[in-house]
Amino acid sequence: MPGTCVIGLQWGDEAKGKLVDLLTDHFDIVVRYQGGANAGHTVVVGDETYKLHHIPSGILNPDVINVVGPGVVLNPPTILEEIDSLLARGIKVDSDNLMLSDRLHVVLPWHLEEDRLLNQQPVDGESIGTTLRGIGPCYRDKVGRTWAVRLGDLSRPDFADKIRSIVTSKQQLFDGLSGDIQLDAAQIYEEFQQYAQRLQPFVQDTTSYLLDAVEDQQRVLFEGAQGALLDIDHGTFPFVTSSNSSGVGVAAGSGVPPRWIQRVLGVCKAYSTRVGGGPFPTEQDNPIGQTIRDLGNEYGTTTGRPRRCGWFDAVAVRYARRLSGVDGLAVMMMDVMSQLPEIQICIGYQIDGQRLDVFPSHADDLRRIQPIYETIPGWQTDVTAARKMEDLPEGAHQYLQRVSELVGCPVDVVSVGPDRAQTIFTREFAHR
Numbered sequence: 001m002p003g004t005c006v007i008g009l010q011w012g013d014e015a016k017g018k019l020v021d022l023l024t025d026h027f028d029i030v031v032r033y034q035g036g037a038n039a040g041h042t043v044v045v046g047d048e049t050y051k052l053h054h055i056p057s058g059i060l061n062p063d064v065i066n067v068v069g070p071g072v073v074l075n076p077p078t079i080l081e082e083i084d085s086l087l088a089r090g091i092k093v094d095s096d097n098l099m100l101s102d103r104l105h106v107v108l109p110w111h112l113e114e115d116r117l118l119n120q121q122p123v124d125g126e127s128i129g130t131t132l133r134g135i136g137p138c139y140r141d142k143v144g145r146t147w148a149v150r151l152g153d154l155s156r157p158d159f160a161d162k163i164r165s166i167v168t169s170k171q172q173l174f175d176g177l178s179g180d181i182q183l184d185a186a187q188i189y190e191e192f193q194q195y196a197q198r199l200q201p202f203v204q205d206t207t208s209y210l211l212d213a214v215e216d217q218q219r220v221l222f223e224g225a226q227g228a229l230l231d232i233d234h235g236t237f238p239f240v241t242s243s244n245s246s247g248v249g250v251a252a253g254s255g256v257p258p259r260w261i262q263r264v265l266g267v268c269k270a271y272s273t274r275v276g277g278g279p280f281p282t283e284q285d286n287p288i289g290q291t292i293r294d295l296g297n298e299y300g301t302t303t304g305r306p307r308r309c310g311w312f313d314a315v316a317v318r319y320a321r322r323l324s325g326v327d328g329l330a331v332m333m334m335d336v337m338s339q340l341p342e343i344q345i346c347i348g349y350q351i352d353g354q355r356l357d358v359f360p361s362h363a364d365d366l367r368r369i370q371p372i373y374e375t376i377p378g379w380q381t382d383v384t385a386a387r388k389m390e391d392l393p394e395g396a397h398q399y400l401q402r403v404s405e406l407v408g409c410p411v412d413v414v415s416v417g418p419d420r421a422q423t424i425f426t427r428e429f430a431h432r
């Protein structure tokens, strides 16, 4: 059975990009299937660092085909910049190794304006703090259909009419919301015509392509963006993204039915981070959080914002693990934990003095959580040169063992630094 998924189990930035890049040798195809330029996936190869927003992290392996599926929302200028920057660095990107679904939805200038305007309005008393990449507004228009634009539409004869008609409606909307936004249909049409011409060689029916591929037993790796706790349906709503970023989104976003998915790797940090607003039970808004931020260089790949940092939350990750059908964990950033004198791990939640057995569905309840912590002595040993489990100190083994027990799943991968080499596979990664 051909499909493996890499899914973030926290609030994004779990180092999915590093893991996908490492695994690409075992695969024929890597697929992004949800999210858009809100994602920032970092791949470090020696002295080179690549930050990918739209293009799957398989792109650094010239033998892999990279697919951006129908569930993604695509910003044409962003992907074109990404392509140009990769080409300038000698990375192969052409129509033989990159395909964009003609069904995917396009982020247009009005989506960026809507994101900026609406993000200023608090929801449930707090701003969502989006990445301002037009993600929510584009998905809203996709679901609403009337104002949706798909990639395939850009090269159709009625594209100018479509833009003109949408701009008329959107201008009325902006006039009601704010007086200072003026959309120019002719200019937007010209601009997007040019993007369409450049993107045309990459545009394909990726749904048929992937269905043929799985039926031919080709090996497909699905690269999740964001993390399960940001899932629109199952995450910490409304402080989430606008797509199904847990494991449940793979089939819908790619067009490959769940029966082809054989293995799910869940990626988590050895601690927790979150960018933007929303409840975060184990947050350390104090010198401990700052130490983690400094040690882990926890600043957003896409926006540069400082990430909120806190202890590992086993209740949340266990929920995310079950929701995503994970059968193996990748625990990243163990080098960061290895520098702390003492480590806490959240093993349970209490609310109003009562123990909670489930992950709460309402943000207000999650805000009121009192985490129950277990303290683990730090091992304070540099692990960045560890290449096999035996190289890790006893304390690190105990920590990983505890994470595995609490989350309810074996640890398959341990990461001790950003580089490809700084990775330990606890069992050989074989495509079963």
Ligand code: GDP
Pocket (backbone or CB within 6 Å): 008, 012, 013, 014, 015, 016, 017, 018, 039, 040, 041, 042, 043, 044, 295, 296, 300, 301, 332, 333, 334, 335, 336, 415, 416, 417, 418, 419
């Ligand atoms: P993604 O969005 O899930 O792909 O993650 P990001 O790329 O946004 O953030 C992860 C960051 O951690 C990147 O800067 C990686 O280079 C870096 N990284 C990955 N693994 C490790 C690790 O084990 N230790 C440290 N210190 N950094 C890591």
Ligand code: IMO
Pocket (backbone or CB within 6 Å): 008, 011, 012, 013, 014, 035, 038, 039, 040, 041, 128, 129, 130, 131, 132, 133, 134, 135, 136, 224, 225, 226, 227, 230, 239, 240, 241, 242, 275, 276, 277, 301
């Ligand atoms: P990767 O793929 C971390 C967060 C934003 C905000 C919320 C909604 O790199 O892990 P959006 O722009 O999607 O409407 O923002 O989701 N967010 C991410 N946080 N990593 C990401 O992607 C994220 N993508 C969105 O900070 O809180």
Ligand code: MG
Pocket (backbone or CB within 6 Å): 012, 013, 014, 039, 040, 041, 042, 301, 302
């Ligand atoms: Mg990221």
